[in-house]
Amino acid sequence: MSQVFVFKDYGGPEGQQLIERDIPTPGSGEIAIEVRAAGVNPADWKRRGGAFGTRGTLPAAMGLEASGVVTAVGEGVDAFALGDEVLGAPARGLGAFAEHTILDASATVAKPEEISFTDAATLPVAGTTAYDLTHQVEIEVGQTLLVLGAGGGVGLMALQIAKVHQFRTIGVASESKRDLVEATGATFVPSGEGVAERVRVLTPDGVDLLADLVGGDALRELAPLAKDPSVIVSAADGETAVELGGAGRERSEGVLGTITGVVQHGLVDPHVVQTYPLERAAEALAEVETGHARGKIVIRP
Ligand SMILES: NC(=O)c1ccc[n+]([C@@H]2O[C@H](COP(=O)([O-])OP(=O)(O)OC[C@H]3O[C@@H](n4cnc5c(N)ncnc54)[C@H](OP(=O)(O)O)[C@@H]3O)[C@@H](O)[C@H]2O)c1
Structure with missing residues (x-):
């Protein structure tokens, strides 16, 4: 037994x-x-x-x-x-x-x-999700990824993966997670009232990819910051992402092997x-x- x-x-x-x-x-x-x-x-x-x-x-x-x-x-x-x-x-x-x-x-x-x-x-759930969210929409070195829900299991891995690709990263989380988010090299933005304005000050032209791990009203509030609605991807609330013009998380083939390799090489903790x-x-x-x-x-x- x-x-x-x-x-x-x-x-x-x-x-x-x-x-x-x-x-x-x-x-x-x-x-x-x-x-x-x-x-x-x-x-x-x-x-x-x-x-x-x-x-x-x-x-x-x-x-x-x-x-x-x-x-x-x-x-x-x-x-x-x-x-x-x-x-x-x-x-x-x-x-x-x-x-x-x-x-x-x-x-x-x-x-x-x-x-x-x-x-x-x-890695099978959180790691693969972090990988897919950071690759579902192709962005380039120096472009900006905004992660909503940055201090959780998926968010912290997504920020680290993005750093490997040399994206500019911004992580929205509660103040208690500032240290965790900043340790990934991301710019920390506290969640809560006024969050969209705080992010806009950092990226007046908008973000190239918005990876969402919270959904609902928190996502709706930040959605206008996306340069185009199609760059919104959500693991938490695909329905709202689609309604806004974005997409839910799409699982890519071979992703478990890929994220395992990334962690093996010490690029993501x-x-x-x-x-x-x-x-x-x-x-x-x-x-x-x-x-x-x-x-x-x-x-x-
Ligand atoms: N579709 C899929 O395949 C898939 C796979 C994995 C995960 N998911 C989903 O993705 C979401 C995240 O998963 P996870 O494993 O990372 O969860 P987690 O470890 O529980 O982290 C969630 C994070 O969201 C943050 N959060 C909550 N409300 C927030 C707000 N208004 N603004 C900013 N941050 C906020 C929390 O931090 P604070 O304390 O700082 O608020 C927490 O750190 C969940 O909904 C999960 O079900 C989907």
């Missing part, structure tokens, strides 16, 4: 629980891993709350990104062998907040030894601020659910 953190009902955190299940076995094209670390994302509690539908089988295993060691290999998998260190997104909704899970081999990459299991577990054991998964989730996390929170079974 093996432990997994689940929600038993759609709704609030009271439906969450650590339960026992059989160690899952890999099907064709899948690999089984012993989980070493799992990144916590806003999507975990949004899914529990029913934001992505309420028709899934319950209890539902939680956790959408993992790193670990291969313990079994399914039919037709040639790329991985027992003992390999890997990272990827759990297959078949089997969850990452678990002692053991299953990954789809085609959506898994080898973990370079330069990357810790903890950092690796932040996923900035994990805290790790929790599996028994304290509820606390880790609660911290992310506040909506004000600093960097990434990771669970280590």
Whole structure:
């Protein structure tokens, strides 16, 4: 038997629980891993709350990104062998907040030894999103990227990726995250009333790319700063981005391998601020659910 953190009902955190299940076995094209670390994302509690539908089988295993060691290999998998260190997104909704899970081999990459299991577990969701958001609209050296929600897991990686490309970066976050944002080399702009005017002073001609991690009214307020509405991209609120003339996040092919290489070469630090054991998964989730996390929170079974 093996432990997994689940929600038993759609709704609030009271439906969450650590339960026992059989160690899952890999099907064709899948690999089984012993989980070493799992990144916590806003999507975990949004899914529990029913934001992505309420028709899934319950209890539902939680956790959408993992790193670990291969313990079994399914039919037709040639790329991985027992003992390999890997990272990827759990297959078949089997969850990452678990002692053991299953990954789809085609959506898994080898973990370079330069990357810790903890950092690796932040790449399948947060890392790939940061990469896609900074590449979905092509901009050039010296052009300006504005990140709304800059102090969270995705935002901090997006700012660092942008620096690698020598974009000019501006990060909007609450005052408590000034140090984090400035450490990436970005210009910090405090969120809250008057934020659009504060950014406009820095970029009177507008921004070349607006990467949004907040959505709603906060995005609407900054949208007029985009040089063209088509340069607005949002991971948090695709609907509002489209309404404004921009787009939601589009997943690019091979992005997990690319961001893994970038982190391997020390160009981006996923900035994990805290790790929790599996028994304290509820606390880790609660911290992310506040909506004000600093960097990434990771669970280590
Ligand atoms: N579509 C996808 O594939 C995908 C993938 C990953 C993430 N996402 C979404 O992207 C969003 C961000 O994810 P994340 O992992 O970075 O979340 P996170 O780590 O929780 O960070 C969110 C950040 O937003 C900031 N924030 C909240 N309200 C703000 C405001 N009005 N102005 C400026 N900053 C504000 C918070 O900082 P303060 O405390 O400073 O306000 C926090 O640091 C979430 O909505 C998530 O669901 C989507």
